[in-house]
Amino acid sequence: MEQTTIDLTGVVKRFGAVHALDGVTLGIGPGVTGLLGPNGAGKTTMMRIAATVLAPDGGTVRLLDRDPTDADDRVEIRRRLGYLPQEPGFYQRFTAFEFVDYVAILKEMSDRRSRHEEVRRVLEIAGLGDVANRKVKALSGGMRRRLAFAQALLRDPGLLLLDEPTAGLDPEQRLRFRELVSNLPNRPAVLLSTHVTEDVTALCERVIVVAGGTVRFDGSTDALSATAQGRVWVAEAADARAVLSWRMGDGRHRHIGDPPAGAELTTPTVDDAYLLMVGGARDGREMAA
Amino acid sequence: MSGSADRSRGSVVPALARVEGWQLVSHPVFLAGVGVAVLGCAMFVRAIVAGTAVSWEENGWTAAIGVLLLGILTLVATNLAALRDRRSNTTEQHTSLPILRPVRTSGLLAATLWPAGVAALLMAAVAGVGATQDLAPSGFEVVHLVEIVVSVLLLGAIGIALAVWVPNPFVAPVVAWVLLFVTPGETPAAWHSLIPWQTLGAIDLAAWHLAYLCGLTAVVALIALAKTSRPRTIAAPMVVAIAVVVASAAVLLDGACPAEGLCRF
Numbered sequence: 001m002e003q004t005t006i007d008l009t010g011v012v013k014r015f016g017a018v019h020a021l022d023g024v025t026l027g028i029g030p031g032v033t034g035l036l037g038p039n040g041a042g043k044t045t046m047m048r049i050a051a052t053v054l055a056p057d058g059g060t061v062r063l064l065d066r067d068p069t070d071a072d073d074r075v076e077i078r079r080r081l082g083y084l085p086q087e088p089g090f091y092q093r094f095t096a097f098e099f100v101d102y103v104a105i106l107k108e109m110s111d112r113r114s115r116h117e118e119v120r121r122v123l124e125i126a127g128l129g130d131v132a133n134r135k136v137k138a139l140s141g142g143m144r145r146r147l148a149f150a151q152a153l154l155r156d157p158g159l160l161l162l163d164e165p166t167a168g169l170d171p172e173q174r175l176r177f178r179e180l181v182s183n184l185p186n187r188p189a190v191l192l193s194t195h196v197t198e199d200v201t202a203l204c205e206r207v208i209v210v211a212g213g214t215v216r217f218d219g220s221t222d223a224l225s226a227t228a229q230g231r232v233w234v235a236e237a238a239d240a241r242a243v244l245s246w247r248m249g250d251g252r253h254r255h256i257g258d259p260p261a262g263a264e265l266t267t268p269t270v271d272d273a274y275l276l277m278v279g280g281a282r283d284g285r286e287m288a289a
Numbered sequence: 290m291s292g293s294a295d296r297s298r299g300s301v302v303p304a305l306a307r308v309e310g311w312q313l314v315s316h317p318v319f320l321a322g323v324g325v326a327v328l329g330c331a332m333f334v335r336a337i338v339a340g341t342a343v344s345w346e347e348n349g350w351t352a353a354i355g356v357l358l359l360g361i362l363t364l365v366a367t368n369l370a371a372l373r374d375r376r377s378n379t380t381e382q383h384t385s386l387p388i389l390r391p392v393r394t395s396g397l398l399a400a401t402l403w404p405a406g407v408a409a410l411l412m413a414a415v416a417g418v419g420a421t422q423d424l425a426p427s428g429f430e431v432v433h434l435v436e437i438v439v440s441v442l443l444l445g446a447i448g449i450a451l452a453v454w455v456p457n458p459f460v461a462p463v464v465a466w467v468l469l470f471v472t473p474g475e476t477p478a479a480w481h482s483l484i485p486w487q488t489l490g491a492i493d494l495a496a497w498h499l500a501y502l503c504g505l506t507a508v509v510a511l512i513a514l515a516k517t518s519r520p521r522t523i524a525a526p527m528v529v530a531i532a533v534v535v536a537s538a539a540v541l542l543d544g545a546c547p548a549e550g551l552c553r554f
Contacts, residue, residue, distance in 0.1 A: 051385040078387040089378030093312070102308055106386040106393070110300040151382075 004029050005064055005159050005189035006050050012058035013045050013213075020045040022213035023059070028191060032181060034204035034221075035193040038278050042213040043193040044086050047163045050191060051083040064158055079108065082157030082188075086164050088148035092137040096128055096147050099136055103151040118154060125180060126150035142173040149180065160190045166199055178202050197271045207270070209277055216277055221270050228268035228276050233259040243279040301388055305396025310403030313366050313445075319404060322362030323411075329355020330411050334418045342419075352415055353437070356408050357486050360441040361465045363404040364448035368461035371397055371452030390517040394453065398510050401445030408441040409434070432495045436502060440486050443506040444468075450513035482541040497540045504533030 006028040013021040020042045037043045048054035049061060052068045064080055066073035091099050100119045109115040123132050126146040131139065139147065145168065152160060162181075166174045174196075181190060181203055194200060200207050200221060207224050209217035217224055234252050238245050242255035256276045259265060313319055333352040336342040342349075371394070374380045412434045451461050481487060482494070485502055507530035515523050 048381070051381075053381050053384045075387045075389075078385055081385055083382055083385040085382050087378065088382055089374075089380075091373060091377050091379070093316075098308070103383075103386065105301055105304045105308060106383060106388040108301055108387055110304045112304065115304075148382075 004062075006191065007062040008046075008049075008059065009061075010059035011046075011049065011056045011061060013042075013049065013054070013056050019213045021049075021056070024210075024213070024215055025059075026208060026215055026218060028189060028206075028208075030187055030189045031205045032190040032192055032203050034200035034207040035191060035210060036195075036197065036200055036207060036274055037210035038195075041210045043210055044163055045213075046210065047083075047086075047161050047191065047193050050159070051081065051085070051161050052077055053083075077159075079155070080158040082152035082154065082160040084148050084152040084160075084162045084165055086167075086193075088144075090136045090144060090147065092135070094136055095133050096123065096136060096139065096143075096150075097132040099147065100151050100154070104154050107154050109155070122150040122153040125153060127176065127180075142169050145169060145173075146177075149177070153184075156186050156188070158188050160184070160188050161193075162190065163193045164195065165192065166194065166196055174199070197269075197274055201270045209274060211278055224273045224277075225268050225270050226273075228256065228273035230265060231259065231276060232256050232268040232272045233263035233265050235264065244275050301392055302396045302399055305393065306399035306402070309370060309397050309400035313363070313370060313400055314403045314407060316366045316369070318362050318369065319359075319366040322359035322366075323407060325362075326352075326355035326359040326408070326411055329353070329358075330415050333415055337415075337419050352412070353486075356411060356437050356441070358469075359404070359408055359411075360444035360486070361469055363401070363441055364444040364451075364465050364468075365461050366404070367397065367401060367445045367448035368452045369448075369458065370400075371449045372456060372458055375456055376458065391514055394449065394514055394517065397449050398446060398513060401442050401449075404445055405438045405441045409438045412437055430492060430495065432492060432499055436495065436499050437486075439499065439502045439506060443485055443502060443509060446506055446509040446513060450509050453513050453516050479542050483538055491544075494541065494544055497537045497544070500533060501537035501541060504530050504537060508534060 004027040006026075008027075009025050011021050011024045012019070022042075024042070024046065035043050035046065045054065049056055050063060052063070052074055055069070061068055063077045066077050068074045068077055091102070094102065097119060100123060101115065104115045104119055109118060120129070120132070123129050126149050128143060128146055128150060131143060136144065136147065145165065149162070149165060152162070166177055169177060178199065181192070184190070192199065192204065204221060206219065207217070207221050208215060209224070217227065233255050234248075235255060236252055238247070238253045239255050239260065241257060241260065243257035245253050245255040245257075248254050254266070255263075256272050256279070329351040333342065333349055336348050336351075369376075374383055416431075416434060447464070448461055451464060482498060483501070485505060487498070507526065511523050511527045511530060515527075
């Protein structure tokens with residue numbers, strides 16, 4: 001397996017006057033990497049470039065050690081790619097089995113018997129074996145999300161791109177999703193774009209924070225939490241000097257920012273660090289691992 | 290591209306055709322067409338069994354109109370199938386897959402054999418009833434049956450070509466409506482033989498009309514493929530298909546004098 005599955009160097013993507021990505025440079029290898037960032041940060045643009053459905057305006061991209069601008073390489077990348085887009089679509093008249101079977105054909109699985117075995121396998125992994133013959137339009141939102149996940153798992157991809165896979169899932173389904181991702185066979189490179197910091201903490205060996213089209217942080221979840229060390233405190237009353245503060249269940253207030261002298265500091269979480277970083281980004285401040 | 294990859298993509302077309310074909314013939318729009326076609330064929334069969342069917346030209350129009358409607362609704366169904374990604378918001382996720390658009394279009398074009406097969410079964414049933422009753426009306430030959438089946442293929446290909454070039458779901462129903470209601474008028478004329486859903490009584494002319502239909506179907510299919518294929522892949526077959534259309538059209542225009550049994554179908 002390649003050391004670096006996604007390799008971006010100075011990648012730029014503009015939509016009109018908006019710089020969705022502004023000189024992004026990073027390398028992603030095997031294991032689960034989380035991509036955190038606020039709405040409009042450039043996460044989905046990065047995912048779409050990695051999925052070969054969008055070409056950058058500048059910089060270089062290498063995926064699975066191949067060049068996606070070369071037509072033959074692009075096809076080879078797509079053979080080893082699994083992609084769950086942010087808003088997956090479905091053929092409503094198809095059954096769950098027929099839909100995944102159709103995607104399997106588009107993944108060049110022409111032999112009917114082995115294809116059907118593979119379709120049954122990924123439906124079982126996604127916990128949809130019992131509803132394989134149910135029409136897509138009759139599936140619940142959570143089941144459809146898992147169906148989209150199942151199609152991304154076809155042929156054991158070397159690179160799995162999951163764009164907000166837990167959006168709209170209830171807590172039980174989210175936990176089940178974590179179980180699915182952590183038990184994937186052959187340990188593919190997984191890039192998980194999400195707003196849910198708990199998913200990142202639970203699943204990711206590495207986290208990348210993107211804001212304003214640039215990478216604000218790249219490191220482990222522990223290192224991300226550590227960036228907020230000494231900048232999170234609790235107090236009986238709200239403090240206007242905090243970048244962010246909220247009232248907790250016990251009636252006290254948790255603050256993020258530059259603490260006043262003598263403040264009661266507390267252990268920061270990934271949430272704290274992320275909120276501070278995004279707030280800091282808005283203020284023009286940079287943070288590093 | 291490696292040879293094995295090319296072979297792999299080639300073998301995807303039959304797999305796609307099987308899946309798309311099943312989806313086409315189980316589509317409600319197509320099933321409505323089957324209902325109308327069965328009704329039209331049943332009326333003709335009834336006339337055959339009752340011994341009142343004199344000739345294909347005189348009495349076969351109910352079956353012919355029924356199958357024409359089947360073809361028209363096949364056009365709508367193939368158009369909807371070709372626009373499925375757009376309607377289902379699956380364009381992005383399917384773009385990330387290795388099979389390219391021309392292969393998918395080829396699979397869908399091959400899938401039109403399924404509706405054409407249904408039309409063939411219907412027409413064969415009509416012919417079969419005629420044969421078993423020994424009351425087969427005159428003027429009904431195998432070539433006419435094949436012409437009708439190829440007409441369904443042509444209409445299916447038109448639906449796909451429309452989706453490729455004008456990807457709007459409202460276009461196909463309008464085109465279907467126009468095809469259904471634009472008729473050449475009551476006064477016979479030689480150019481009427483160029484209308485695809487026209488059967489010609491004389492066997493030799495019917496054979497030329499069949500060649501014309503096959504050429505036309507190939508031209509439409511290649512037009513559907515042209516948008517996303519390499520021009521050099523399309524050019525040679527397109528030249529051959531156009532040559533067949535032009536040559537057969539010339540013979541038809543020369544030979545299909547109204548007195549020689551031109552029959553609007």
